[in-house]
Amino acid sequence: MIKNICCIGAGYVGGPTMAVIAQKCPEVNVTVVDINEARIAAWNDEDVSKLPVYEPGLDAVVAEARGRNLFFSTNVDKAIDEADMIFISVNTPTKTYGVGKGMAADLKYIELCARQIARVSTTDKIVVEKSTLPVRTAQAIRDILDNTGNDVKYQILSNPEFLAEGTAIEDLHAPDRVLIGGDTNTEEGRAAMQALVEVYASWVPKEQILTTNVWSSELSKLTANAFLAQRVSSINSLSELCEVTEADVDEVAKAIGMDSRIGPKFLKSSVGFGGSCFQKDILNLVYIAKSYGLNEVADYWEQVIIMNDHQKGRFASKIIKTLYNTVNGKKIAFLGWAFKKDTNDTRESAAIYVADILLSEMAQLSVYDPKVPEAQISFDLNYLASRTKEENEAGVTVVTDPYKACEGAHAVAVLTEWDEFKDYDWQRIYDGMLKPAFVFDGRRLLDGEKLKAIGFEYKTIGK
């Protein structure tokens, strides 16, 4: 039975997943380690409203388990050595250099973890891939671990994480399924898989814990994200057709979603998907397919990304066109910066790309997001390197009051579907804006009829 778990990487996945494992398995010690000292300090902050990851319900889980059997530390070596089971939950971003630049997953952090485990371990370990990885990465990890020359024995499992940010705790408490891939051909492999099954079985019904060979497990995670993103791009592609034919994309989505073969989820048209995973994982899939010479497979999936980029650009173009083909010097209020509601994560957020286009047209942006701080917004824009830091600063103001964001604006753009935006005093917002007062609803969130009755020019997607 597993007594000590270590998780390398205290990010959006490592933090919440380990907090829930610790909560549900009080007899197991769980230590989450990271090289980022500030992040670990935030996980250890006495005030649980200051955790580095915002997720509804996460604060209560951490408050329950932290200090009992959940620990956050920067002492990576110690946690590795003491553990029977080590989760690798580090970031696997798209490569920004060399072969596969802009497509392949950068596995440098994974390899560093494997080498550190190999260097430090003095007892047998089960190593679990929690990060999303290209199919066959377990082979590379095995090669590194098996060639260290010491007598330590390793089993490598794949246990991809399917949680969605914004509902991570709900998803972890009641997952649709848990997937565990391992070496099904050997006694030791099957025993390692069983050890991880038992961890999850503390709270997940056994029928929902799937075991497969390691390659199927690795590929299933990329496939799940590709299918989910494909649904978004599919409905978004039709939103453009709706706009020119007087069809309404929400009505179309409802009509097709009631077909039990299609189902209603992930059919909400929007300014485009964001987040750290969909784009990166599809690009990774495209790269893998290409590397095996499967060009038609690669092209098929790449189209999902092309459509998403088109949707973001189309939203920005619509703002410019509607504002009489110029936004130069015009104040545009952004409501929302996070890639979706109920998270403070901004990675690949559609807001960043829409902002970038509008800034290139010399707009003045005023941004409000309930959970994203100014420093993150500046970081996201500077990271694009489209213009200097000073130019970004001159074009963007970040405010903590949504009414201030909209005061004196030509237009309001809704970029994230935060619930609170629906309940604003829209009459007050209207009164403070220049006329005609435009609302561009990139999430189909607001009551368009109500806004029109107030006097707004309301524009949305797919209608």
Ligand SMILES: NC(=O)c1ccc[n+]([C@@H]2O[C@H](COP(=O)([O-])OP(=O)(O)OC[C@H]3O[C@@H](n4cnc5c(N)ncnc54)[C@H](O)[C@@H]3O)[C@@H](O)[C@H]2O)c1
């Ligand atoms: N974010 C999601 O919703 C989600 C969902 C499912 C799967 N995933 C996958 O999980 C993995 C992690 O994603 P994330 O969003 O948690 O990333 P993240 O960037 O939030 O966290 C990764 C952490 O790993 C740390 N790290 C990197 N190298 C390290 C090392 N050698 N030693 C110690 N710490 C190290 C980083 O400092 C960082 O804090 C990725 O592969 C991602 O694709 C993410």
